[in-house]
Amino acid sequence: MGFDPSRFAGPVAAELQCGLCGRVLEEPLSTPCGHVFCAGCLLPWAARRRRCPLRCRPLAAAELRPVLPLRSLVQELEVKCDYSPRGCGRTVRLRELPAHLAACRYGPPGPAEPQPPAGLPSGRSPGNKKSSWRFSSSAWGCVLHRIMFYKCNAPFFHWKAGDS
Ligand SMILES: [Zn+2]
Ligand SMILES: [Zn+2]
Numbered sequence: 001m002g003f004d005p006s007r008f009a010g011p012v013a014a015e016l017q018c019g020l021c022g023r024v025l026e027e028p029l030s031t032p033c034g035h036v037f038c039a040g041c042l043l044p045w046a047a048r049r050r051r052c053p054l055r056c057r058p059l060a061a062a063e064l065r066p067v068l069p070l071r072s073l074v075q076e077l078e079v080k081c082d083y084s085p086r087g088c089g090r091t092v093r094l095r096e097l098p099a100h101l102a103a104c105r106y107g108p109p110g111p112a113e114p115q116p117p118a119g120l121p122s123g124r125s126p127g128n129k130k131s132s133w134r135f136s137s138s139a140w141g142c143v144l145h146r147i148m149f150y151k152c153n154a155p156f157f158h159w160k161a162g163d164s
């Protein structure tokens with residue numbers, strides 16, 4: 001199954017589209033007769049029908065060859081960020097998309113992001129969080145705890161929103 005053409009920033013040449021799924025070629029494979037389809041589209045077809053999808057000639061899966069220049073051409077095309085519905089206006093080359101998605105500030109928060117109230121802005125190591133947060137066994141600890149909690153509350157949420 002190829003890439004959705006609507007994800008690309010501009011129109012995609014017909015030569016870069018797969019005749020089986022009608023999308024933009026993903027891992028292009030060529031038949032011995034020179035026709036190119038996505039690997040994910042052509043391999044099951046070849047195993048089942050044992051013919052080129054354009055009915056040119058019989059073929060075996062072992063005769064199919066990756067078309068690396070076409071693959072690089074597709075990888076150089078500009079695509080919109082996956083998070084464009086969330087507000088990201090960036091377009092990047094397809095080959096750079098995974099790196100952009102990992103860093104995109106419009107992406108959903110990752111599972112590693114600290115959750116309140118564990119994620120104090122003090123930068124303590126995760127192993128220390130619980131013990132440093134629960135020091136209210138003495139009276140002094142309780143006061144300190146209240147001051148910290150009062151002081152940290154607003155900046156903490158502010159920091160969360162600005163950092164994501
Ligand atoms: Zn396809
Ligand atoms: Zn053919």
Ligand SMILES: [Zn+2]
Binds near residue numbers: 084089100101104106
């Ligand atoms: Zn983005």
